[in-house]
Amino acid sequence: MSDEHLSTPFKKSAMSEMEKRDMKKEIRSQIVVFVLLLFLTVLSFAAVGTDVVTHSFAVPFILILAGVQFFLQLLFFMHMKDKDHAWATIFMVTGVFVTVLTVATLMLLIGVNKI
Numbered sequence: 001m002s003d004e005h006l007s008t009p010f011k012k013s014a015m016s017e018m019e020k021r022d023m024k025k026e027i028r029s030q031i032v033v034f035v036l037l038l039f040l041t042v043l044s045f046a047a048v049g050t051d052v053v054t055h056s057f058a059v060p061f062i063l064i065l066a067g068v069q070f071f072l073q074l075l076f077f078m079h080m081k082d083k084d085h086a087w088a089t090i091f092m093v094t095g096v097f098v099t100v101l102t103v104a105t106l107m108l109l110i111g112v113n114k115i
Helices: 017-049 055-077 086-110
Strands: none
Touching (some): 017 055
16 A cells, blocks of 8 residues: 555645635734733743832732733633634633632631731
């Protein structure tokens, strides 16, 4: 049995020119978001490591940066910005809502009332 046909490339791509442009645009946006996520990570480490941010604002600052990173990852790497993800979005928003309520309730029950 000959496997010569496996090493020959296709003569023409199955993707149209518009699909190729959309793919390049998507790849470019993912690279930009990846660099932005790296910058936010370095920013949070640098802010705490160099004491640029005061100790009382360090935790809220890092939580804000983490929230921004979380939503960027959801939108671009989990493809939540694309169509037909309504149910997944509903479940994730519900999960975040339940998590926030649970953490707030536990904080109040334990006695940590500095929110």
